[in-house]
Amino acid sequence: MAVFVLAALSVSFAISFAAFIYAGPLTVHLSKGIGLALLGSVAMPVIVAQTASYRGSICHAQDVPTILMAGAAAAIAGASASAASNSTFATVATFIGVSTLLSGVTFYAAGHFRLGALARFIPYSVIGGLLAATGFLLVMGSLSMLLKDNVTVWSLVRLLEPGAPVRWLPWIVFSVIAVVAVRTSRSSFMLPAFLVVGLVGFYVALWLIGLTLTEAAEKGLLLGPFESSFFLRGLSLEIPFQADWALILKQSATIIAIAAVAVVGLLLNASAIEVALGKELDFEHDLKSTGVANVAAGATGGLVGYHLLGETLLAHRMGLSGPLAGWTVAVASALTLFFGASVIGALPVGLAASVIAFLGIDLLYDWLWVQRRRLPAGDMAIIGVILVTAAGVGFLEALAVGLIAAAIMFIVSYAGIDVVRLRSSGAVRRSSVERGHDDLACLGMKGRETRIFELGGFLFFGTASRLLDNLRIEFEREDPPRYVVFDLSRVTGVDSSAAFSFYRIGELCDRNGAEFFLSGLSDKITGRLETAGHHIDASLYRTLDDALLEIETRQLGQDKLDEAVDGVLNSLCANYPTLDTSEFSERLKLKQGMTLVSEGSESTAIYQLLAGQLRAEITGDDGRKLVVARFVPGALVGEIAYYARVPRTAGVLADTDAEVLKIDLDRIPNSLDGRAAAADLHRLAAGYLARRLMRMTELFRMLSD
Known part of the structure; x- marks a missing residue:
């Protein structure tokens, strides 16, 4: 059949x-x-x-x-x-x-x-x-x-x-x-x-x-x-x-x-x-x-x-x-x-x-x-x-x-899509550099001067014009930006109209006394901007992290990266004169390139950088080392792994000759001053963690908006 x-x-x-x-x-x-x-x-x-x-x-x-x-x-x-x-x-x-x-x-x-x-x-x-x-x-x-x-x-x-x-x-x-x-x-x-x-x-x-x-x-x-x-x-x-x-x-x-x-x-x-x-x-x-x-x-x-x-x-x-x-x-x-x-x-x-x-x-x-x-x-x-x-x-x-x-x-539908993946400010979006308490407080105030736009997708005449409109609104606010950052690391391409829009954005920033930063430009996009026939008045950076580091350095002062700090040990000695800090702390001198902690090692202490610079790096899937964070004097190192009681997730090395204060919280004496000092140290670490958590929460809120 x-x-x-x-x-x-x-x-x-x-x-x-x-x-x-x-x-x-x-x-x-x-x-x-x-x-x-x-x-x-x-x-x-x-x-x-x-x-x-x-x-x-x-x-x-x-x-x-x-x-x-x-x-x-x-x-x-x-x-x-x-x-x-x-x-x-x-x-x-x-x-x-x-x-x-x-x-x-x-x-x-x-x-x-x-x-x-x-x-x-x-x-x-x-x-x-x-x-x-x-x-x-x-x-x-x-x-x-x-x-x-x-x-x-x-x-x-x-x-x-x-x-x-x-x-x-x-x-x-x-x-x-x-x-x-x-x-x-x-x-x-x-x-x-x-x-x-x-x-x-x-x-x-x-x-x-x-x-x-x-x-x-x-x-x-x-x-x-x-x-x-x-x-x-x-x-x-x-x-x-x-x-x-x-x-x-x-x-x-x-x-x-x-x-x-x-x-x-x-x-x-x-x-x-x-x-x-x-x-x-x-x-x-x-x-x-x-x-x-x-x-x-x-x-x-x-x-x-x-x-x-x-x-x-x-x-x-x-x-x-x-x-x-x-x-x-x-x-x-x-x-x-x-x-x-x-x-x-x-x-x-x-x-x-x-x-x-x-x-x-x-x-x-x-x-x-x-x-x-x-x-x-x-x-x-x-x-x-x-x-x-x-x-x-x-x-x-x-x-x-x-x-x-x-x-x-x-085209009409895509033009309605917001190509801004994340709109944030320098108060919550920081570079990978870990800093001390005073610097973080300063950046929390001055960071509002920075507007960061992380873009994605393809930019053409429909979407690029919206970027210009959004920036005009930012300059009409009571606290207009001094620094404007556009990150293009997730942008797949731009057309000539989008290239011209960046030229107009640069002009708009110049008229309002703001500095324009562009980061994450691929060779293809860079070539497209160059052939557009308009000179874009912007500072170009390889990554968004590089641009943010430059802005933070200006806000804190050019010498902040190398300025030594007294460290938490001095305040402990002043507050608790009978406490022998040598029982649970140690000053370490590191030559450039030396390892402070190894990736995967046991977390037994936290550290505070007193002078010099450190970097944290992890091993990628291809075996190469990837830098995930940098530390300047005053920053705490290793507190997350210590409190989580997990092996070190990254290795920490000296970028320059450095001095580090090692603090073994488990060895603090069980005395009245010892318990009080331990509470101060835990409070200090908790403050770092809380501020980091607040910034991440705010970033997620901005991302959901």
């Missing part, structure tokens, strides 16, 4: 797509067009069945490329001297073959160079709009097949001409009922059953009104009669040499568009198959496999094809999960090609048109009704714009309009 259903569906689609292309004045070439479509459907499914990452995949001609081919075929027929001539058929057939060949090469190149992921950058709304437009054009194409004339949105009045409704209305109603039935039942047999019902119903209707098959053929109600008993009659290797290549070259844009939408279609269908079957597909491998299949089909004039979603899932549900599914489609096409002309000729043209209409109505229902509950209004608007453009102008124009509309929506 599975073999029979797949055979019937695949042959029906091939014939319907051929009839869709060879419609109107090209109907005289339908027999040969069906032959080429069936011939291409022989090799294509076999190659994919034998080489795809999932062997049960069914590769066959597809509706979206067929839409574009039909439009180009109509244009070629209109530009030809006679649509009925063999030259016109050769031109159309060669155009189809070239399109399929180029699509095959595109498939393979995308897989070979792993470019398939690029197709995923097409917005979902644009894809939906193209599918909705495809649905509309399929319905228009089915009406053209039924009326034997080109029907567009501008010529819908032809549907109401005398005798016209009888030719198209029953089949369209039949297609609508089929869509409702298939979507309601979800049965794998519903569509084949409806095709049988439609076929039987047509012949019953002929019997009731007293028409013979010959009379029905004369009235254009049948696909035939065909001149030959098999579809290969009239086909030869000379077809490409009989074609008008000038007309084919005029359709170059369409050929490129066919290849592009085919790649997108394959990736969408392959993704859906992967999700539905719970199997992992190799998209790059499938692109190459489908590319080879299309090259083989294109060499014989076949239509562009890729994975059929519905038929692949149908075959899997019915037990055909291996290459047999693809072989079934190929054998059915071959049998019809050689022996089915007489049978196919007796089939109603309305049945082929109803298959096309079924696909179109189903797409329209899905994207205009079902998806409206899932997609935002903006995306539905883009889908509507693409549909209207495709209906009134053309499919390629609709693709261009859709991409432009999606780009505009993206």
